[in-house]
Amino acid sequence: MVSIRLTTSCLKRINEEIKSMMKHVLSAMVMNQPGVLAHISGMLASRAFNIESLAVGETERPDFSRITFVVAGDNKVVDQVRKQLEKIVTVVKVMDYRDQDILERDLMLLKVSTVESGLSKVKELAEIFRAKIVDVGQSHVMIELSGPERKIDAFIDLMRPFGILELVRTGRIALAREVSLSVEDALKPPTPFDTSEVEIEV
The missing domain is CATH 3.30.70.260 (ACT domain)
Incomplete structure (x- = not known):
């Protein structure tokens, strides 16, 4: 020891x-x-x-x-x-x-070679990260990806063996969250107003 x-x-x-x-x-x-x-x-x-x-x-x-x-x-x-x-x-x-509790995003455009590995492997990894293939050339594809900084860093590391030709990033943008509410709760329809117990005086 x-x-x-x-x-x-x-x-x-x-x-x-x-x-x-x-x-x-x-x-x-x-x-x-x-x-x-x-x-x-x-x-x-x-x-x-x-x-x-x-x-x-x-x-x-x-x-x-x-x-x-x-x-x-x-x-x-x-x-x-x-x-x-x-x-x-x-x-x-x-x-x-x-x-503060914030929501932050980074946007990246990446041009990666498909000469050695072909399009299928690059496309498979892009789908896992929910990235978009926005342009396809004879020997490369261009990929768009947004998300937290660590997600984009991880995707870049996976793309390096294929051969990154060009890369550009916006840098992080952020806004503070006002209410701690999940996406599912936010998208729920409003509860109907129950009028059965409402008394109306005439």
């Missing part, structure tokens, strides 16, 4: 590395104005924040856009990013999803 003892400095370094790998999601509502994204990107770069991904898109209001950030680091780093974002005039609101 081998016994391994780690020094305090070694344990501290391991703990710091684990913290640096933690990922947190922030979302910022910003005004739709020229230069907003460049301003925010410049601020993040100048302070050397480790941003894993950044996704920008329209919202329910045409005059606002939502930017979703995936920040790598501990709580102190996330707090610093949030505070810096809140200082920017064109940032209307910053949502911190650390302590």
